[in-house]
Amino acid sequence: MTETYRSSTLQAPLALDGGGVLTDVTVAYETYGALAPDRSNAILLCHALTGDQFVASAHPVTGKPGWWGRMVGPGRPIDTDRYHVVCANVIGSCMGSTGPASLAPDGAPYAMRFPVITIRDMVRGLVGLLDALGIERLHAVVGGSMGGMQALSLAANWPDRAARVLAIATTARHSAQNIAFHEVGRQAIMADPNWREGGYYAHDDKPGAGLAVARMAAHITYLSEDGLTEKFGRRLQDRAEKTFGFDADFQVESYLRYQGSGFTKRFDANSYLYITRAMDYFDLAEEHGGKLAEAFAGSQARFCLVSFDSDWLYPTAESRHVVHALNAAGAPVSFVELSAPFGHDSFLLDVPALDRVVKGFLE
Amino acid sequence: MSAASSTDLRPDLAVIAAHIEPGTRVLDVGCGDGALMAALLGKGCDVRGIEIDGALVETCVARGLSVVQGDADRDLVDYPDHGFDYAVLSQTLQTAERPDLMLSELVRAGRRAFVSFPNFAYWRMRWALLRHGRMPVTRHLPVSWYATQNIHHVTVHDFEALAQELGLTIERRWFFTDTRELRPGGANWRAEYAVFEVSARG
Numbered sequence A: 001m002t003e004t005y006r007s008s009t010l011q012a013p014l015a016l017d018g019g020g021v022l023t024d025v026t027v028a029y030e031t032y033g034a035l036a037p038d039r040s041n042a043i044l045l046c047h048a049l050t051g052d053q054f055v056a057s058a059h060p061v062t063g064k065p066g067w068w069g070r071m072v073g074p075g076r077p078i079d080t081d082r083y084h085v086v087c088a089n090v091i092g093s094c095m096g097s098t099g100p101a102s103l104a105p106d107g108a109p110y111a112m113r114f115p116v117i118t119i120r121d122m123v124r125g126l127v128g129l130l131d132a133l134g135i136e137r138l139h140a141v142v143g144g145s146m147g148g149m150q151a152l153s154l155a156a157n158w159p160d161r162a163a164r165v166l167a168i169a170t171t172a173r174h175s176a177q178n179i180a181f182h183e184v185g186r187q188a189i190m191a192d193p194n195w196r197e198g199g200y201y202a203h204d205d206k207p208g209a210g211l212a213v214a215r216m217a218a219h220i221t222y223l224s225e226d227g228l229t230e231k232f233g234r235r236l237q238d239r240a241e242k243t244f245g246f247d248a249d250f251q252v253e254s255y256l257r258y259q260g261s262g263f264t265k266r267f268d269a270n271s272y273l274y275i276t277r278a279m280d281y282f283d284l285a286e287e288h289g290g291k292l293a294e295a296f297a298g299s300q301a302r303f304c305l306v307s308f309d310s311d312w313l314y315p316t317a318e319s320r321h322v323v324h325a326l327n328a329a330g331a332p333v334s335f336v337e338l339s340a341p342f343g344h345d346s347f348l349l350d351v352p353a354l355d356r357v358v359k360g361f362l363e
Numbered sequence B: 001m002s003a004a005s006s007t008d009l010r011p012d013l014a015v016i017a018a019h020i021e022p023g024t025r026v027l028d029v030g031c032g033d034g035a036l037m038a039a040l041l042g043k044g045c046d047v048r049g050i051e052i053d054g055a056l057v058e059t060c061v062a063r064g065l066s067v068v069q070g071d072a073d074r075d076l077v078d079y080p081d082h083g084f085d086y087a088v089l090s091q092t093l094q095t096a097e098r099p100d101l102m103l104s105e106l107v108r109a110g111r112r113a114f115v116s117f118p119n120f121a122y123w124r125m126r127w128a129l130l131r132h133g134r135m136p137v138t139r140h141l142p143v144s145w146y147a148t149q150n151i152h153h154v155t156v157h158d159f160e161a162l163a164q165e166l167g168l169t170i171e172r173r174w175f176f177t178d179t180r181e182l183r184p185g186g187a188n189w190r191a192e193y194a195v196f197e198v199s200a201r202g
Helices: A121-133 A146-157 A175-190 A193-198 A206-220 A225-231 A251-264 A269-281 A317-330 A343-348 A351-363 B011-019 B035-041 B054-062 B071-077 B099-109 B124-131 B154-164
Strands: A007-011 A026-032 A044-047 A084-088 A140-144 A164-168 A302-308 A332-336 B025-029 B048-051 B066-069 B084-091 B110-118 B168-178 B181-183 B193-200
Touching: A007 A121, A026 A121, A044 A121, A044 A146, A084 A121, A121 A146, A121 A269, A121 A351, A140 A146, A140 A351, A140 B181, A146 A164, A146 A269, A164 A351, A175 A193, A175 A206, A175 A269, A193 A206, A193 A269, A206 A251, A206 A269, A206 A343, A225 A251, A251 B025, A302 A317, A302 A343, A302 A351, A317 A332, A317 B035, A317 B071, A332 A351, A332 B054, A351 B054, B011 B035, B011 B084, B011 B110, B011 B168, B011 B193, B025 B035, B025 B099, B035 B048, B048 B054, B054 B066, B071 B099, B099 B154, B099 B193, B154 B193
Parallel strands: A044 A084, A044 A140, A140 A164, A164 A302, A302 A332, A332 B066, B025 B048, B025 B084, B048 B066, B084 B110
Antiparallel strands: A007 A026, A026 A084, B110 B193, B168 B181, B168 B193
């Protein structure tokens, strides 16, 4: 990662949930829209597992448009003519924020010496950035998937920092199934001989094969069976007949391979290990004495949760679980299950109802 | 957000809005498009809604209202005891799986409850049934028996009996035909629909 990204180095060391301390933490970020003179119009956008700070601008590595450009921009539901949008790369990731690929104080990459972090540790980094930017209270914190976990964590642990909390297609705890899929991905990476116990940074050969398999397995969980059937069915890839071999005969195989290999060009395998671990450790109730309602007891924020009927990764029941806790805590909460065919990825795709809900909730 | 004044509201909602104290906490069960909620927000109330129809929830959230998509038959139990000053159930009691349980939940979640419902003993209903021997289809109950969501038809007397059976106090009651408020005499046959304010006794 030789590119330099806009970033802030936190003044204070980060004390982590695992007991360690990270010093000289860098948080890379992008902003969109002007900050009001009274600093009241800031929205913190939290990205998902493999996301980054380039929410509404071209990705510097792939050149692709921002990952939520349809939602964020002038005149969009998160309107950058009105709001100052801050999106930061989480710690543990690889787009400029401190992570396993960063140099440790001894001058060598952390690799597996990087401490295991949690979602709350990521949010500690984000709160550190807000402090550095002089943003005391957010108009809203918004996130989907792992971004939603961060939004909920911020609301629970820094209840005064956000007036509104919008958590989309997310959960307050990782289920056994969620952990299981992540473990498949991690084992794929660690089974790649090029992984070298995480110490591959000085080598030309990276554990791309393992990382690609991890991405392929995870990508299936972001889609729905109906979506896959509609997009690919059993159609063959650029051929009239099955080859009776193990080439990518089916379009769906070709698509997954493309997704996997494309991913390795922009993502660090060790970051994938650390971030999936943080997600697996996430259990907001556990942090608050086993009762999720306790997590939100001190909150003055308004909440909105959105789920999608075709999302089997973080199904509606998970959002309802959070809603029940918020009700028990007496917090003002909205919740809607939207109908969309795209599975978990629906939150990133064309779902006009989501646009209306996001816009309405933020106003 | 449109600040719907009480005069724009359906008559039963207007009565409810008029009798809810400003600045109180209100749970609107089956809140529809949020018309009552918007009116109560205008009175400084802290209002939450439950609505089963996703499109209506979306409308409410887009209006800035705090509405949870859910099924009142199942989800009311998740609300804490007396977390609200008032719980409102407008034109929904007759759609409940168990209206008795829902009414009990209502006065548990709220200190007081407003309940409005179409009166099945209204004289036009009686006449339609007597004359044609068919389930009535009227202005207030416009859907045929096989498609209606109203699975537990109720009369003014039935409601009063249920309230007594559940040990509830009837605080106030209002009766209407079309948009006209009636005096209470003979309400069980004269009223097209009714609004009751009830509370748990003691």
